[in-house]
Each structure stands twice: as C-alpha cells, then as structure tokens.
Amino acid sequence: MEHVLEKRFPLNAEDYKLYEEVGEGVSASVYRALCVPLNEIVAIKVLDLEKCNNDLDGIRREVQTMSLIDHPNVLQAHCSFTTGHNLWVVMPYMAGGSCLHIMKSAYPEGFEEPVIATLLHEVLKALVYLHAHGHIHRDVKAGNILLDSNGAVKLADFGVSACMFDTGDRQRSRNTFVGTPCWMAPEVMQQLHGYDFKADIWSFGITALELAHGHAPFSKYPPMKVLLMTLQNAPPGLDYERDKRFSKAFKELVATCLVKDPKKRPSSEKLLKHHFFRHARASKYLARTILDGLAPLGDRFRSLKAKEADLLVQNKALYEDKDQLSQKEYIRGISAWNFNLEDLKSQAALIQDDDIPNVDEPQKDKKEKVRSDDFRDSAETLSSVTANHSDDAPTQNKEDGFNNLQDLEGSLASFPSKPLQALKYVYLLRGNTAGCMLEIGLFDDVNNNSPRDLDHDYGNESSGPSSSLQQNANNQQKKFPSVDDTSDGAFVQRRGRFKVTSADLSPMGPSNNASGPVVSPTSPPNQNFVAGAILPSLQCILQQNGLQRVLF
Numbered sequence: 249m250e251h252v253l254e255k256r257f258p259l260n261a262e263d264y265k266l267y268e269e270v271g272e273g274v275s276a277s278v279y280r281a282l283c284v285p286l287n288e289i290v291a292i293k294v295l296d297l298e299k300c301n302n303d304l305d306g307i308r309r310e311v312q313t314m315s316l317i318d319h320p321n322v323l324q325a326h327c328s329f330t331t332g333h334n335l336w337v338v339m340p341y342m343a344g345g346s347c348l349h350i351m352k353s354a355y356p357e358g359f360e361e362p363v364i365a366t367l368l369h370e371v372l373k374a375l376v377y378l379h380a381h382g383h384i385h386r387d388v389k390a391g392n393i394l395l396d397s398n399g400a401v402k403l404a405d406f407g408v409s410a411c412m413f414d415t416g417d418r419q420r421s422r423n424t425f426v427g428t429p430c431w432m433a434p435e436v437m438q439q440l441h442g443y444d445f446k447a448d449i450w451s452f453g454i455t456a457l458e459l460a461h462g463h464a465p466f467s468k469y470p471p472m473k474v475l476l477m478t479l480q481n482a483p484p485g486l487d488y489e490r491d492k493r494f495s496k497a498f499k500e501l502v503a504t505c506l507v508k509d510p511k512k513r514p515s516s517e518k519l520l521k522h523h524f525f526r527h528a529r530a531s532k533y534l535a536r537t538i539l540d541g542l543a544p545l546g547d548r549f550r551s552l553k554a555k556e557a558d559l560l561v562q563n564k565a566l567y568e569d570k571d572q573l574s575q576k577e578y579i580r581g582i583s584a585w586n587f588n589l590e591d592l593k594s595q596a597a598l599i600q601d602d603d604i605p606n607v608d609e610p611q612k613d614k615k616e617k618v619r620s621d622d623f624r625d626s627a628e629t630l631s632s633v634t635a636n637h638s639d640d641a642p643t644q645n646k647e648d649g650f651n652n653l654q655d656l657e658g659s660l661a662s663f664p665s666k667p668l669q670a671l672k673y674v675y676l677l678r679g680n681t682a683g684c685m686l687e688i689g690l691f692d693d694v695n696n697n698s699p700r701d702l703d704h705d706y707g708n709e710s711s712g713p714s715s716s717l718q719q720n721a722n723n724q725q726k727k728f729p730s731v732d733d734t735s736d737g738a739f740v741q742r743r744g745r746f747k748v749t750s751a752d753l754s755p756m757g758p759s760n761n762a763s764g765p766v767v768s769p770t771s772p773p774n775q776n777f778v779a780g781a782i783l784p785s786l787q788c789i790l791q792q793n794g795l796q797r798v799l800f
C-alpha cells in the first residue's frame with residue numbers, strides 16, 4: 249500500500265521567515281511568510297495574546313476549528329504555536345486576498361454577476377460542509393472570503409464560529425450576540441430565542457449584496473444604527489430599478505436569504521440548488537477575470553492602508569474646522585461610552601449629507617404614530633415591529649436608505665418608559681471603520697458599578713433630536729455604570745464583533761443551564777437596569793446623528 253507522506257509544518261518561529269504584511273484584522277496581523285524547511289510560502293496570522301486576554305476562548309475556538317475542518321472551500325490551518333506573547337497560526341497563503349480587498353482595490357462598485365455567482369457558489373459549498381458538521385460560521389462576509397492565485401475560494405476566520413453540538417457552557421455561546429453588525433441576522437441581534445445555521449444564510453444574503461454593490465447595506469452607519477435599521481426596516485435587497493444589471497434569479501436568491509423569520513430561510517443545502525448557481529463557473533474563471541492584472545497582495549494592502557490613513561487625516565481636518573461646541577459635546581458623549589473617538593469621527597464623516605433624510609411634517613405625524621403604536625410594549629414590541637416590516641414588505645428602494653431618521657428617533661424616545669426587552673444589555677461601543685466594529689460590555693449588577701449621573705454626563709441639552717431621550721433619562725434617574733468596571737468577569741469584550749452572553753445577565757452570574765438564555769422575554773431579570781442601560785447607548789446614537797448633521 250502506498251503511503252503519502254504527510255507534510256509536517258514546524259512549530260518553531262525560527263523555521264519561518266516573515267515577509268510583508270498582507271492583512272490586518274481587529275485582533276491580528278497577517279504576513280506572507282516562507283516555511284524554510286518545506287520551502288513553501290504560507291500566511292501567518294499573528295495574534296498578540298496580551299491584547300486578546302479577554303477573548304482567549306474565541307482564539308482557542310478559532311484554532312481548533314481551523315485545524316479540524318477539511319474542505320476545499322474552508323481555510324484550514326497547517327499548524328499553530330505560541331512564540332513570546334504571540335500566537336502564530338500558519339495557513340495556506342491566499343495570494344488573491346479577500347474579496348473585500350479586491351473590491352476596494354479594483355471593483356469599488358462590486359463585481360459582475362457571473363463572478364458573484366461563482367464566488368457565492370464556492371462559499372455556499374463551504375457553508376453546507378460547516379453546517380453538516382454542526383458549525384455556524386457567524387461571520388460570513390466579503391472580508392472573510394479569500395482567493396488563492398488560481399482563483400480557488402476559501403471561507404476564513406473562525407474566530408466567532410459556534411458548534412451546534414456543544415452543550416453546557418459552550419452551548420450558551422449560541423445565545424451570544426456575535427457577528428459584525430451589517431451582516432448580522434435579526435434573530436442574532438434580538439436574542440429572544442437563540443439562533444442556528446440560518447443566521448449564516450442571512451449573512452450570506454448580505455454578502456451577496458456586498459459583492460454586488462461593493463459594500464454591505466447600511467455600511468456607512470454607526471453600529472447601533474445598523475442594529476436598529478436591521479430590526480426596523482424591511483430586509484435589504486436588490487432593487488428592481490437601480491440593480492437592472494442583475495438577473496431575476498439573483499434578485500430572488502437575495503430575497504430568499506434575507507427573510508427576517510429564520511424558519512422561512514432555506515438551509516444551505518437547499519440554497520445550493522437555487523437556479524442562480526447555474527451561472528456559476530469554475531474557479532479558474534475568477535483568476536482570469538478578477539485577479540488578472542492585480543498588484544501583489546502586499547502592495548495592494550499597503551496602498552489601501554495609506555488611503556485609509558489619508559482619509560482619516562482629511563476627516564480630522566474637516567472635523568477640527570467645524571463647530572467647537574459640538575465637538576465638545578461629541579467628545580463628552582463618546583468618552584462616557586468608551587468610544588474610539590478617532591474611528592467614530594471617521595465613521596461619521598463618511599456619511600454624505602444626502603444620506604441624512606429631511607424631516608417633513610408627514611414624517612413627523614408618522615413619528616407620533618410609531619411612538620404610540622409600534623413601541624407599545626417591550627420584547628414583543630420589537631418582534632412585532634420586526635414582523636411588521638418583515639418578509640412581505642417590499643424591498644426598500646434606497647438600498648442603504650434610512651427611511652426616516654425621525655421615525656427612529658421617535659421610536660427610541662419611548663424606550664425608557666417601556667424598556668425594550670430584546671435589547672437588554674449595556675453597550676460599550678467602540679467604533680471602527682465602516683461602521684462595523686465595536687466592543688460591547690455587559691454589567692450584571694448596575695449597583696456594583698461607579699454611578700454616573702446621566703444629566704452630568706450628557707449635559708442639559710434641551711433641544712435637538714436627543715432631548716426626549718434626555719428627558720426620559722432624567723425622569724428615570726438611572727445610574728450609568730462606569731466603563732472601567734470588569735467585575736465578576738461579566739464584562740465580555742471583543743473587538744470586531746459583538747459579544748454579550750445573555751446567560752451572564754443572571755444575578756447569579758454565568759450558569760451551566762443549557763436551556764438557552766436565562767433572561768426570557770416574559771421574565772425580565774432587572775427591568776430598571778435594562779431601562780437605564782439602554783438609554784445612554786441610544787442617546788449616543790442620537791448624538792452621532794446630531795454630529796453627522798453638524799459635519800455636513
């Protein structure tokens with residue numbers, strides 16, 4: 249019998265030569281490298297464990313999943329080891345880079361349909377495999393779809409994947425708030441009943457739109473606004489008029505995935521049979537069409553980084569020229585929330601003035617209606633709002649459209665008096681580029697935290713969009729926990745995605761209860777806390793809205 253010698257990748261840093269940086273995530277840098285003994289080019293993801301000490305579990309999960317999986321469309325790790333305070337994950341080098349990078353470098357308006365069909369077909373095969381093996385990827389997006397020099401497509405980044413077969417503590421991870429906001433399924437945001445594989449199908453639909461337009465829907469909005477828009481608005485989709493260049497089959501595929509009720513979404517296996525994929529071609533086609541003529545990955549990465557830095561400087565200059573007073577208000581509001589100010593400023597500056605809807609009288613009327621009707625109750629209210637706008641509602645005309653900012657603000661204004669059970673966490677937002685990155689903290693006992701008076705933190709603004717919220721905040725007299733608090737490990741942090749463990753909301757702390765979130769919609773653990781908790785985050789959104797108006 250013939251034995252194929254298995255390639256063994258060395259577990260010593262000295263056996264690798266690091267070359268240029270080719271990618272950067274929120275938790276890691278990725279380098280092209282040479283594995284000297286094997287004379288093979290590889291990619292090495294370097295994670296600084298000291299910076300990731302809040303998320304060692306996520307890292308462990310990523311490495312474990314990456315070494316166990318075995319499918320041509322899933323990026324498998326060759327090996328991993330620690331060196332100093334870094335973890336190195338050695339993997340195949342994907343010279344084409346991510347679809348996001350390719351779009352940013354050469355296809356800012358998105359790809360042509362045959363390219364999209366080919367890419368999505370490969371990604372879907374990866375999902376079929378992962379789902380069949382019990383994994384939910386939970387972070388499907390163009391940035392995690394990698395291509396090698398031959399056009400082979402692999403789904404990467406298992407930092408937040410979850411296993412459906414897990415029990416006990418690990419099973420609780422399926423009730424956590426994980427993902428990147430623009431791609432995150434409504435049920436993941438809502439946290440009412442947990443979620444399953446179907447969350448990936450939603451993200452897959454969003455990714456389809458991202459590949460079609462060059463960016464995900466709502467990508468220019470700050471993260472909390474993305475959450476609210478995803479929950480409140482009709483699902484995004486391909487527009488009949490604006491997206492004329494795309495086929496009916498593609499439009500149908502997107503609509504099939506972006507159904508708010510996860511039960512009505514197809515499984516990955518079923519989706520694979522969709523007639524849209526008849527247009528899919530072999531991966532060589534991708535090498536010929538989208539990779540041909542592209543600069544080496546390292547060069548592309550460097551120039552994209554330089555562009556981003558330029559943009560930041562420009563935005564900073566613009567920002568500094570603007571109204572000093574609003575700047576102070578902005579900084580005060582943001583710092584109270586542990587925002588990354590620079591990132592948020594650049595986020596806000598990316599919003600064009602034509603993105604900000606005008607307020608007119610009929611909309612105001614509508615606002616009142618939303619206030620009194622839609623937000624009548626707590627958890628169920630949000631569900632019903634979601635349902636009202638859900639599957640049968642026509643796809644929005646403005647793909648990135650925020651139908652009516654005032655509607656949203658009006659809706660938010662009623663939160664404090666009728667706490668919204670579905671959003672039952674304190675959010676510590678840390679913005680990052682493209683409105684997609686944030687950190688969330690969770691406090692299990694508001695009284696353990698340093699009290700801060702909302703009135704003091706946010707001043708006495710009596711006008712502007714946030715005034716009603718402010719009023720309600722004052723009425724509630726809730727104390728807002730300090731951002732420094734990390735008591736009892738209840739503060740779960742992760743840069744790049746949300747991560748809030750609902751079970752940790754229990755006054756008893758984390759439990760091994762495998763029956764889903766401890767907090768049920770019918771038995772809120774601490775409604776006062778919820779009301780106080782949600783308020784300031786919503787306040788911040790409105791402050792950001794205000795800032796965006798001031799900026800432009």
Ligand SMILES: Nc1ncnc2c1ncn2[C@@H]1O[C@H](COP(=O)(O)OP(=O)(O)OP(=O)(O)O)[C@@H](O)[C@H]1O
Binds near residue numbers: 274276
């Ligand atoms: N094997 C690889 N070959 C080439 N480039 C890679 C490879 N793996 C990752 N990259 C590049 O590095 C970037 C960051 O990698 P990765 O997504 O794994 O990091 P991360 O910190 O988990 O990121 P995030 O959390 O932002 O998704 C990717 O978007 C991609 O452009």
